[in-house]
Amino acid sequence: MSSIVEEILSRADIVEIISSYYPLKKAGKNYRTHCPFHPERNPSFTVSPEKQIFHCFGCGVGGNVINFIMLEEKVEWKEAVRILAEKLGISLKEWKGENTLYSLMEKASIVFRKFLLKPEGKSAFEYLEKRGVSLEISEKFKLGYAPPVNWLRELDDFSSQDLIKGGLALEREKEIYPYFRNRVIFPIFSLTGKIVAFGGRTLEEIEPKYLNSPDTPIFQKGRTLYGLNFTKQEMMKKKEAILVEGYMDFLSLFQEGYENICACLGTSLTENQALLISRYAEKVNLLFDPDEAGEKATLRAIEIFWKAGVMPRVVVLPQGYDPDSYVKERGKEGMDRVISQSEDGLEFYLSKLQKIEEGNLTRILEKCFQAWEEMKEIWRRDEFLEKSAHLLSLSLQTVKDMWVSYRKKRRFYLPNVQQLPPSSEIHLLSLLLNFPQERQNIISKIPIELISDSTIKGIIEKLGKIEEEINIPKFFEKLSEDEKRVLSGVLMKEIPHKDPLKEANDCIEKLKQREIGRLKVEISNLEKEGKWEKVVEILKRLDELKRRRV
Structure with missing residues (x-):
């Protein structure tokens, strides 16, 4: 998968994207709305912010954010990627040099690390030591040092244009200068673990004390969280x-x-x-x-x-x-x-507003209403209204009346959820997704020929090629449309598990017994037809299956 697609999947919030097309309502930890792809009375189109996927329990459609755009805009995969890039403010033209920038960031990190461990990095090393940063943490987070001299010569494999575009250099009067000088360096990582930028802490008495890389084609400060x-x-x-x-x-x-x-x-x-x-x-x-x-x-x-x-x-x-x-x-x-004594956010908010607004209850509540009207968890408003009334020593009716006058109250209900049918094959698939440490062990036990659903069989075979923990949105890019439908449904159902290996053995035993039952029926039919050679062949298969241990 190209890094531009990885970047789009890591930046795009599926709830935010879909809610820009249709109103989503909170239902537990997911969101729901009426399915845009088939007529229905009760909402069954479900969006998971945790897994970054969607699934409709009515028509079965499902996938990641790219798949949603393809369906909604009726476009091919490439055009969906372009639409998402535009929504996220990512310039595809600038991204043509993405691999160069990633390589530049990695090389710069090595250079900064080298300077930290050399004699010229003594002041930075001592600073980190004084701040109590262990060598293990320093190594894990690739901390480094940008010396006061022109260290850009260490990156002479890259053009001046790349250095400027990557936020490592500034151009003044046709000369380029290092962006970071005499600073302890903190590499900033993307969600996928790639270095995309740097933060620098000065070792001099100058401002700013901390300096971050400017925004670049691979880094947007407002969309990134350190660590x-x-x-x-x-x-x-x-x-x-x-x-x-x-x-x-x-x-x-x-x-x-x-x-x-x-x-x-x-x-x-x-x-x-x-x-x-x-x-x-x-x-x-x-x-x-x-x-x-x-x-x-x-x-x-x-x-x-x-x-x-x-x-x-x-x-x-x-x-x-x-x-x-x-x-x-x-x-x-x-x-x-x-941390255990932390204050509830609403209580803290109201106590501070009372001081800021000098006890003016109208201004306090108007400030609260402004914050609440865009809440995704609309059902929490009633809870907040009641709690605010108590904390401000007002009647609940007074606060509700003020809310109604501020904005018309919106109704909300939780839709009924149509569940997937129980299945040992679906249960096995859920185990493989939720227990990556046991995945290869379970797959080695599954008699793949006993999986009757070809779609589930295809997903299991693809999972067997992945040893690490699965990035769900990225994995969807490897699946067929039918596989996306099945997998999104399994993920949304969230089957409860207690003992993965025992459950896997139970599921495999059910598959085995189902096949034994099918073979017995086939033998009975062949006996009626007098096809004895075929009966002998199937009896051998039946005997092998009965002797096979899970």
Whole structure:
């Protein structure tokens, strides 16, 4: 798969894209609407932000965001990629040199790392040592150093145009100069683990203290979260994220064992960054500096996460600390304690607004309504109205009346879900998708000839060629249309599992017994027809099947 497609799949949020065509309503952790591809009375078209796929339980259509655009716009695959690139602000012309830029970033990272470990990198090395960054963390995150001299000569394999386009150089009076000078370097990774940009912390008394790469064809700051490529799996497992502001906050907490964490590159949180977190977490703990700027950033982040459908909580540190200094002084036990005491996002928001608006309840509620009217989780509004009434010592009816006058109330209902029929073959497929560590073991036990559904058989064969954990949207690019329909349905059904190996053995035993039953019927029919040679042949197959152990 080309890196442009990988980039589109990593940047595109399927909920955001589909909701730009049709209104989606929250249903559990997924979203639903009436299927745009067949007439129906009850909504059965389901979109998963976690898996980045869609599936209709009515007509069976399903796939990733590219497949949706193909169906909706009635276009071929290439045109769907172009449409998505345009929606995401990705220039396909600029992307023609994408491989060169990725190679440049990788080479630059090696150069920065080399400088850190050489004598000229002593000040940067000592800085990281003083900040408590272990050698293991430094190596894992490929930390480096950009010296004050012109280090661009180390990249003479690349043209000046590439260096400028990649954000590593500036052009002044027809001369090019390094973008980073005398700075500790933090490589910034894409969701797929490729280096796409850098952050630099100055070792001098100059501003800005932190400097990020400019936006490039392969990097958009507002769509990237530092460290997420390393932590997204743990985030998904816990369904909870910790968000900090800067690189050192991230590294210090990660080093202490917090592996569901990411950082917003030291800048204000964007809606795209919040949507990115919503793919992996249902709740986020905001761990910002406790100063005035940090408080403003927290209030804005709460509003953005409400809109993204992620419920924020606020971790309040004592004055004079930031996450980095606090975890260093108090350790993981101390940080665990303040995280466990985090405040509900709405309570924090209202308490701060009361001070900002000097107790003016009308302005406070209008500010709340502005934040709530674009919430994806519309059903939460009633809960928020009730809670706000209690916290502001108002009657619920008063708050509801003010909301109605602010905007007409929208009705919402949860549709009935049409489930897929139970099947041992579907159950096996679900096991292979949900337990990558057991995938090859289970596949080795499956008698593939006993899989009756040719579509499921094709998916299992493709899964057998993948040893690592599956990136669902990317895997869909390898499937036929029928395979996409079946797989999206299995993924959306979310079959509960307890003991994967025992369940796999049970499913295989059912397949075996089903085939034994089929062969017995075939033998009976052949006996009636007097085809004894065929009967003997099938009896041998039957005996082999009965003796086969799972």
